[in-house]
Amino acid sequence: MLLQALLVAIWAGLCSLDDGGIQLQIRKPLLAGTVTGLLLGDLEQGLIIGGTLELMWLGVNSVGAYNPPDITGGAIIGTVAGITSGGGVSVGVAFAVPAATLILQLVVLLQTYLSVHIHRAEADAKTGDFDKVNRWHLLSGLFLFLVRAVPCFIAVFLGNTILQDFIDWLPAFITDGLTVASGMIPAVGISMLLTMMLKKNMWMYLVAGFVFAAYLELPILGVSLIGLVFAGIHDYNFVQNKKMEESINSMEVEGGIDL
Numbered sequence: 001m002l003l004q005a006l007l008v009a010i011w012a013g014l015c016s017l018d019d020g021g022i023q024l025q026i027r028k029p030l031l032a033g034t035v036t037g038l039l040l041g042d043l044e045q046g047l048i049i050g051g052t053l054e055l056m057w058l059g060v061n062s063v064g065a066y067n068p069p070d071i072t073g074g075a076i077i078g079t080v081a082g083i084t085s086g087g088g089v090s091v092g093v094a095f096a097v098p099a100a101t102l103i104l105q106l107v108v109l110l111q112t113y114l115s116v117h118i119h120r121a122e123a124d125a126k127t128g129d130f131d132k133v134n135r136w137h138l139l140s141g142l143f144l145f146l147v148r149a150v151p152c153f154i155a156v157f158l159g160n161t162i163l164q165d166f167i168d169w170l171p172a173f174i175t176d177g178l179t180v181a182s183g184m185i186p187a188v189g190i191s192m193l194l195t196m197m198l199k200k201n202m203w204m205y206l207v208a209g210f211v212f213a214a215y216l217e218l219p220i221l222g223v224s225l226i227g228l229v230f231a232g233i234h235d236y237n238f239v240q241n242k243k244m245e246e247s248i249n250s251m252e253v254e255g256g257i258d259l
């Protein structure tokens with residue numbers, strides 16, 4: 001269990017660094033939960049719980065001063081809870097939400113403290129001591145790594161007994177309700193996707209995907225690869241049209257100057 005706790009903590013730290021700058025999207029609940037399941041020896045449950053949480057938090061974004069729940073830490077701890085307790089998706093969702101809220105508070109505290117690093121780094125930059133500036137930067141990265149790694153380590157190392165005792169203590173109507181709610185969450189996520197897809201320049205791709213899957217009976221991977229091709233064509237056409245518009249606008253401006 002100690003080795004698994006360390007591996008999950010390292011994974012959580014890497015996801016945290018991705019959130020802070022790398023932007024490889026490994027911090028998303030689907031990937032965060034899937035890899036966590038792999039590290040705990042249950043890839044299938046990790047994929048199911050991570051996918052459910054991905055749909056649940058699909059529209060969660062930071063806007064202005066609003067900080068949403070920490071979906072990365074919540075997904076990892078939710079996956080840990082669902083696997084170690086044996087409760088699956090319902091338990092994963094039940095633990096993911098409060099864990100995400102708790103880790104958010106830790107992240108906010110860390111960000112407040114890191115403002116000290118920023119001011120000290122600025123002071124060192126003014127004196128030309130860039131080695132110290134780099135050290136402040138690396139130290140900030142270490143704290144960012146630990147802010148999610150430590151809670152996830154505790155969840156794995158202590159979770160096998162504590163989580164199971166907690167689940168056994170919960171009344172049956174609560175666990176039954178969570179099971180029903182976890183079944184409804186994917187429908188909500190798909191509905192959110194449809195609100196984006198059902199637009200004048202996107203709906204035809206949705207219809208094409210439905211035809212490929214329902215009538216041509218292509219497997220999910222085949223439909224996904226065809227969708228990737230369509231996405232590439234759509235993106236290429238969008239870029240070319242934008243370049244053409246910029247070229248036309250530039251010619252109009254030059255023509256106006258000549259006049």
